[in-house]
Amino acid sequence: MSGIRPTGLLHLGNYFGAIRNYVKMQEDFECYFMVADLHSLTTHPDTKELKANVHRVLAENIACGLDPDKAAFYCQSHIHETAELYLYLNMMAYKGELEKTATFKDKVRSHPDNVNAGLLTYPVLQTADIIIHRAKYVPVGKDQEQHLEMARNFANRFNHRYGEVFPEPSAFNYNQDLVKVPSLDGTGKMSKSENQMATLYLADDDELIRKKVMKAKTDSGPGANNSPKPDYIENVFLLMRLVSADDVIRKFEADYDNCSIRYGDLKKQLAEDMIQFIAPIRQKVNAILEDEKYLRQVMEQGAEKANRSAAATMQLVRDAIGLNYY
Ligand code: TRP
Numbered sequence: 073m074s075g076i077r078p079t080g081l082l083h084l085g086n087y088f089g090a091i092r093n094y095v096k097m098q099e100d101f102e103c104y105f106m107v108a109d110l111h112s113l114t115t116h117p118d119t120k121e122l123k124a125n126v127h128r129v130l131a132e133n134i135a136c137g138l139d140p141d142k143a144a145f146y147c148q149s150h151i152h153e154t155a156e157l158y159l160y161l162n163m164m165a166y167k168g169e170l171e172k173t174a175t176f177k178d179k180v181r182s183h184p185d186n187v188n189a190g191l192l193t194y195p196v197l198q199t200a201d202i203i204i205h206r207a208k209y210v211p212v213g214k215d216q217e218q219h220l221e222m223a224r225n226f227a228n229r230f231n232h233r234y235g236e237v238f239p240e241p242s243a244f245n246y247n248q249d250l251v252k253v254p255s256l257d258g259t260g261k262m263s264k265s266e267n268q269m270a271t272l273y274l275a276d277d278d279e280l281i282r283k284k285v286m287k288a289k290t291d292s293g294p295g296a297n298n299s300p301k302p303d304y305i306e307n308v309f310l311l312m313r314l315v316s317a318d319d320v321i322r323k324f325e326a327d328y329d330n331c332s333i334r335y336g337d338l339k340k341q342l343a344e345d346m347i348q349f350i351a352p353i354r355q356k357v358n359a360i361l362e363d364e365k366y367l368r369q370v371m372e373q374g375a376e377k378a379n380r381s382a383a384a385t386m387q388l389v390r391d392a393i394g395l396n397y398y
Contacts, residue, residue, distance in 0.1 A: 073207035073241075075108040075148065075198065078125040079116065081273045082132045084350075085253040085262035088314060093211045095137040096246060103143035104205045104378055105133070110148045111197060114190040115183060127367055128357075132274055134370070135356035144381070146374030148201060153382045157200040157389060158193075164229045165196045174218055199223040202241045203230075204382045209244035217243060234392040237385075254311065258289040258304030274354060278347045285343035290335035298329050308338065316345040 074094065082091070097103050107129050109122060116122075126147060138145060148154065170176060170192050180187050190197075198219050202210055203226075210220055220243050227238040253262045257270035264271070269284055276284070288311075289304040301309065305328075312321055320341060327333035360366065390396055 073104040073106070073202050073205050073209075074211045075106045075111070075201055076129055076133065077108045077112055078122065078129045079112055080264045081128070081275045082136075083253075083262050083264065083274065084272045084314070087136055087274065087353075088251040088253050089213060090211065091133060091136045091138065092251075093245060094133070094143070095139075097209075097211060097244075098139055098143040101209065104207065104381065105138060105143050105145045106151075106201060106378070107147045108201070110154075111194060114188065114194055115179065115186070117186070127361060127364075130367055130370060131357045131360035132353075134360055135353050136274070140370045140373060144374045144377035145370060146378040147371055150371065150375035151204065151378050151382050153379075153386045154197070154200045154204050156386060157204050158197050160389065160393065161196045161200055161226050161230070162193055164226060164233065165193065167192075169222070169225075170195065173222070175215075195219045195222040196226065199226045203227050203238045204385050205378070206238055206385055207241055208239045210241050211244050230392075234394075237388050237392050251314075253314065254307035256284055256288040256307075256311075258307055272346060272350065274350060274357065276350060277354070278351060281346050281350060282343045285346055286339050288339055288342075290339070293333055293335065294328060294331050297331055301328065308335075308342065312338075312342050312345070315349040316342065320345070 074090075076090075094103070094105055107126050109126055112122070112125075113119070130145065133145070134140065173195055175194065176192060179191050183191075195218075199222065202223050210216075210223075212220065220241065223241050227240060231238055254260070255262045255267065255270035256272070257267055259270075260266065262271040269287060272281060272284060288308055290308065291302070291305070294301075309321070309325070309328075312324065324333060324338050324341070327338075
């Protein structure tokens, strides 16, 4: 089970980090992937853009290979019983531990005028999302580790108080090291919030991709044969390894090693290979976005699967708590 916030466009880092994991998991497990539309209300109370954002997240993930016939792909707000489980879990979540959460402290700093209770209990709702399917494996990045630890605590607390209902959820990834996609300016990784020109989005058009790649940081070239690569050059090669053919990569590696490399040519090649990779995804996203009927059908089908699983869990939960008087 995993959740995706419907804010902002997906970029190459999301693709190689999260989505590729989902696409693989759907072959190996019974999966629930959720658009976290309710979570977005904690920081984005204005819902004017919500529908468009939800549609985009659905379309982008499907275009990248998430298959709504294999995994349940649904919206958080369509599973009403999550709100019920959230209420029960709130009775077991302590103010002190919620206030200590790193993401809460960040949000208090960035939105001091809107420190609402939903923000404080964000990890409780996330726990409800996960354990309502009694999920064991949660494919998430490093930034979600603390939330996952809290989910384990809340699930265990429930089990101790009312009897074993939930397995322990834990973060899941196929490869030990998540693929980090470096940003084009040589600092850190691609990110929604930082330098937009250093991040490649799945929605970028060909010209913009070219422009961004050509701006990638390079220098005047290595000074001696077989020199180690500076970080920002290694980053360009890393990006190339994600999208370019083996012989192309080998050629530029050899050129680097014998000091004949021309970074202009390298970046031109990388730009074209990026376009070959991103353009078909972008076109698929746009085609899906045009087909509202299909998107509706995906959401209905996902909600139906997710609701079935949620209803079964909630029966166990109410019985365990003792909310069964008749
Ligand atoms: N908090 C997650 C994020 O910021 C989104 C999310 C909501 C989630 N519910 C979840 C992730 C359940 C995993 C499981 O990206």
